[in-house]
Amino acid sequence: MEQHLKQFIQEIEANPTVDLVLYPEGYCQYTHLNEVKELAKTFQTAVVMGYRNELNVDRALIIDKRGETLLDRAKTPETMPLFMPSTVIDDGHRYGYVLCREIFMGLEGLKSEESIQLIFNPIGVGMFSEEQYSDWSGEAKKIALQQRSIILGTSHADGSYRNCGFSIPMAYCFDETGEAILLSKNDTRTRIVDTVTKTVSILVPQI
Structure with a gap:
């Protein structure tokens, strides 16, 4: 987790042929949103990430290759159905x-939607146990199979859940067949899928 956009800027500039970049939950501060939009427009690259607003609350974000915001909504509380x-x-x-x-929440929240080609899962801190890692990846596989869609997720390279240490x-990334x-895990190198x-x-x- 960084206070600025150093890694994002380096990677979008170095990979101009990539169509879309996926970054974790909370990577971007609200003060950097205009810069992210300008970079998306300059490099004709869609951007999917999470950002924190002025109240330090996590929000979902998708910006298209023209630098326009397609999705900007609050994160769903644990006790509620998936926000739309x-x-x-x-x-x-x-x-x-x-x-x-x-x-x-994705199995219920997305199942009534029309055909979805790509599903994104920007994740905050890393998994706090091997069991959580298995549960998380297993849930992603279920959604890929249900939606017959490719699903991609990525977490931050640092930080622990509620400072558990x-x-x-x-x-x-799972394909439409769940493969x-x-x-x-424990490999923080950037990948192109x-x-x-x-x-x-x-x-x-x-x-």
């Missing part, structure tokens, strides 16, 4: 969105 909208249309493609622990960074294209060929390449950090 949780899907948007972008150039004919429908995206689904579940913010962090909303993954456990234990954190497993994770990233995942894992990517399922990583090709959703057509269903292949993954790893970006080696510049030294």
Whole structure:
């Protein structure tokens, strides 16, 4: 978790052919939203992430490649159904969105929607146990199968849930059949997922 956009700026500038970038929950501060929009427009790259507003409350965010906001809504409280909208249309493609622990609301919250091509799950801190890691990835697989959709998620590389002192960074991608294209833990390297060929390449950090 960083106070500015250093990693985001480096990666969007270094990978201009990428169509969309996915960053974790709470990565962006509300004071940086205009900069994110300008970068999306400049590099013709859609951006999916979470940001914190002026009250430090997490919100869902999707910005299209023209720098326009497609989705900006509050995070769903644990005791309520998934907040809507949780899907948007972008150039004919429908995206689904579940913010962090909303993954456990996705089976009910997304099932009545029309066909969804991609579902995103920006996650806050890493998993606090191996069991949570299995539960989280297992829930994502269920949603992919239910929706016949590709689902992608990524967490922060640092931080522990409620400061428990234990954190497993994770990233995942399941295809429409529930097969894992990517399922990583404790590996914080940036990856490019090709959703057509269903292949993954790893970006080696510049030294």
